[in-house]
Amino acid sequence: MSGKVTSFRKFDVEKIRNDFPVLHREVNGNPLVYLDNGASSQKPKQVIDRMTRYYEHEHANIHRGVHHLSQRATDSYEQVREATCNYLNAASSREILFTRGTTESINLVACSWGRHFLKEGDEIIISTMEHHSNIVPWQMTCEERGAKLKVIPISKAGELDMEAFQNLLNERTRLVSLVHVSNALGTINPVKEIINLAHQCNALVLLDGAQALPHMKVDMRALDVDFYAFSAHKMLGPTGLGILYGRESLLDSMPPYQGGGEMIERVTFEKTTYNELPFKFEAGTPNIADTIAFGSALEYYDEFDQDELIAHEQDLLAYAGQRLSQVDGIEFVGMARDKAGVISFNLKDIHPFDVGTILDQMGIAVRTGHHCTQPLMDFYGIVGTVRASFAFYNNQTDVDALVDGVEKASAILL
Amino acid sequence: MSSSIDEIQDQVIEEFQLFDQWIEKYEYIIELGKNLPGLDDQYMRDENLVPGCQSRVWLHAELKGGKAVYAADSDAIITKGIIALLIRVLSEQPPEKVHEAELYFIDRIGLKDHLSSTRSNGLVSMINKMRTVARDLSKIA
Structure with a gap:
């Protein structure tokens, strides 16, 4: 830091x-x-102004542009990746992927990691209080790979049944994908304990942090979490931008999620080699203006x-x-x-x-x-x-x- | 001679002009909802369900004496109150008139927002379904 x-x-x-x-x-x-x-936070004028300033004075497509505007926009965009890395206390900005939102962040893991690593009989654990975004992608991937989805029950008060969770964990569990803070109930789940228990079984943990980050700072390294998904628009930033934190070694081992520009190193009709992290997962022109304005949202939080x-x-x-x-x-x-x-x-x-x-x-x-x-x-x-x-x-x-x-x-x- | 669709719409508009405050208007709609008989259990079936994300609406229609007769229900009382108004305006009318009707009263009594698609309360789908059913009934009549 x-x-x-x-x-x-x-x-x-x-x-x-x-x-x-x-x-x-x-x-x-x-x-x-x-x-x-x-559902979505409102925006401070610092964020709105940053977006306007970008479009009025700084806009160009980023990466590989030789001209001044492109280089400046690239710098601003990549600085936000760096700022997000610092905000989350991630180990490296290569662990910060920009997506369209929490939903896409989870889908990225379900498609890339899920399709590549899940085998028949493997198990994924979610909970009763998940948002559909953290249910449906896993149902789809499990169906495709022959894996099973297990659900942690909750109490009437809206708390995870931790004993039931421990009973669900076993050597077939590959991933525990849980909401950090419940969008419907507000429950803050004991994620550190969950991560420790899952790691003891060699299972990975993905946290849906969409409702957590607007209310608390979350430290990726202290949590030792494997994937962490959230949205900019719920934390003062613009709509249409999500973040996926992923442990570098994991992201490195995962195949690209979408193909296109930006994510390639070299394309021939015979074979394409992929770009390095984080670009391997960011096909196409990214959401430049919103990302840059999200940087102002993070700065705003840091003022307090x-x-x-x-x-x-x-x-x-x-x-x-x-x-x-x-x-x-x-x-x-x-x-x-x-x-x-x-x-x-x-x-x-x-x-x-x-x-x-x-x-x-x-x-x-x-x-x-x-x-x-x-x-x-x-x-x-x-x-x-x-x-x-x-x-x-x-x-x-x-x-x-x-x-x-x-x-x-x-x-x-x- | 029973009143036409537009005559009933005008009556509803006139009634709503009595309300100065939004709260009086909603109290009236809620009252209408509570007084609407709703649907017999036999019609509360999935095929009568008009999809709506927020509140659900069930609609049953039949042809009686050459007229389209509607009965409907909802699990939300404000939606049900607006249904009561729609039934008052459109039920027991010749089906071809229902199909052609221009529903201007909703806007004039200040409930237009309830018919925006984002409300997802099933009302827009319900009106569409009332019209489609009327078209089908007019072929039989």
């Missing part, structure tokens, strides 16, 4: 909100209360003491939980001891869509439905939940507005 001395910006949520232009707009005649951060951001979010979560628990008919879904950023609930048997519709009328943005976790909803025997998800730029006023909205919904609908 760099030895630079960092002076953090003092955490002042009202001042921070001024960096996010969209937070000052109205929806349906009310100030916007944005509590759909789990992460512990203060986390403490503020935990305060919001505790305050929201305590106030919402007073609302008539409220039933929380997922009550794990360790949670980040999410409160999921229903008002008795009222459809979450109805609650979301009333909240929308009041300018409150939440997500309703199954949150792309249908097996998890089946486990709870519900069609979906109302999910309020927080970011560090949310404040107590947002929580109060949510509580007022849910009280109103309860009064109208129950």
Whole structure:
């Protein structure tokens, strides 16, 4: 890690909100209360400005361009790979692959590693609380390779059954692919323990970190994780950019995921040799502008003491939980001891869509439905939940507005 | 002589003009949803299910005395309230009229958002299905 001395910006949520232009707009005649951060975070003007500056002054296609603009854009793009490597404390920027999102990051591993290394009878372990993005790619690969998918059960509180997990692990387990923080419940899974147990069985671990990185810093080397997938747009960055961290030795052993430009070393009609890491996995012109703007998102996070951001979010979560628990008919879904950023609930048997519709009328943005976790909803025997998800730029006023909205919904609908 | 589709649409628009506040409007829609008889169990079958990601809608149609008669249900009460309005406007009308009808009342009572495809509440698919069924029924009538 760099030895630079960092002076953090003092955490002042009202001042921070001024960096996010969209937070000052109205929806349906009310100030916007944005509590759909789990779906996508809003963007600070530093990120928006960076993207505009790139398109206004710096745009050119990158890599192999001899002219000034191309070289400058290449430098900016590759600097973000370096910055991402530092942010994650990865061993090398060759371990940082840019993709379209978490979904593509997981699909890359399922297609490249899965198809190349999985054999009939091998086993992959996921859990009941996975997003469809961490279920379907494995179902597809397992079906193709004759491998088996095993599922770790969870408790009603929304926590992994660790004893059941240990019983599922065996010499046939090749990979444990788990969500770090549940998008539907907010549960923070004990990933360090899971990685240690999996490694003892010589199984690899992939973590879906889409909901984790917006709420915490994650250190790849300290975790000793094999693959880590996440999306830029959930952590202040632009849409359409994902990251896959992969251990260098593993990525080296894996065949390319897609073929095309950029990923080749030499092409003849007889044989093509592939480029080195990370380019081997990045076919075609990449998402240059979004990647460069994502660099500004990482810089933005680094302006703050992460512990203060986390403490503020935990305060919001505790305050929201305590106030919402007073609302008539409220039933929380997922009550794990360790949670980040999410409160999921229903008002008795009222459809979450109805609650979301009333909240929308009041300018409150939440997500309703199954949150792309249908097996998890089946486990709870519900069609979906109302999910309020927080970011560090949310404040107590947002929580109060949510509580007022849910009280109103309860009064109208129950 | 029963009212035409457009006459009923105009009545609905007039009724909704009484509401000053969004909350009164939604309370009324919820009331309509609660009062809609819904569907007999025999019709709550998968083939009557109109796909919608958020809320689900079941629709049954039949021809009675040369008119298209609709019955529908939803697992979300606001969706069901809007269904009640659609049934009021389109049910018991000659099927060819249903097929041709221009539904302007939804926009005029400020519920247009509910018919955007991103809502995924099954209403757009339901209206499409009501029209298709009407077209098929008009061939029989």
